[in-house]
Amino acid sequence: MRTTEQGLPLAIRIDPRELRYGGTRLADEILELCRRSALEAGARRRDDLARAGVPGDILDRLGLPTRAQVAETQRSQDEAESAPTSWMRPV
Secondary structure, eight states: OEEOTTOOEEEOOOOGGGGGGOHHHHHHHHHHHHHHHHHHHHHHHHHHHHHTTOOHHHHHHTTOOOHHHHHHHHHHHHHHSOOOSOSOOOO
16 A cells, blocks of 8 residues: 555555455555554654754644654554454354
8 A cells, every 4th residue: 555645545455355354344444554654654754854953842743743652553553453352263
């Protein structure tokens, strides 16, 4: 998947095996990947501007996330995802 800095999808490649989960779940996954992409792009933009000499308080006012904020958001989202209660499946 490729997105803009705002997280809007530019190109999506879907493995045919992912279609078995249904449209709603696939759409949710695409939206989540777009959100994560936008966060990552914001952190990269912040890094670039910081290297260019923009003060941290200005970067904070711009709302650009830090690497730590991106990592924490991803960690909390990963924890919130429900894991299967069993790997067994009906035969």
